[in-house]
Amino acid sequence: MAAGEGTEDRDWQRLDKWLWCARVAKTRAACARLVGAGGVRLNRQTAEKPHARLRPGDVLTLALGSPERGTIRVWRVVALAARRGPPAEARGLYEDLSEPA
Numbered sequence: 001m002a003a004g005e006g007t008e009d010r011d012w013q014r015l016d017k018w019l020w021c022a023r024v025a026k027t028r029a030a031c032a033r034l035v036g037a038g039g040v041r042l043n044r045q046t047a048e049k050p051h052a053r054l055r056p057g058d059v060l061t062l063a064l065g066s067p068e069r070g071t072i073r074v075w076r077v078v079a080l081a082a083r084r085g086p087p088a089e090a091r092g093l094y095e096d097l098s099e100p101a
Contacts, residue, residue: 015031018093031050035047035048039064056078076094078092
């Protein structure tokens with residue numbers, strides 16, 4: 001195994017992995033497709049690659065749902081995910097900055 005392969009620095013995490021741990025979608029592949037389709041902005045810039053580096057303090061803008069009935073969520077990353085845990089644990093990964101419905 002090459003140096004750094006299979007491990008991540010502790011100060012960042014892959015965007016698709018974090019989205020999966022935050023329970024945005026059921027699979028990590030679905031999270032990667034969301035990023036690839038342009039449904040995620042990272043600090044106001046469209047995230048083009050699922051392997052974009054995500055750090056605490058970053059702001060994500062997520063376009064969720066269908067285009068007709070979609071929802072826009074704005075989240076500030078509070079913590080990186082150690083694992084994909086229960087929903088209550090996932091909610092602790094971010095602060096919701098979205099306007100109340």
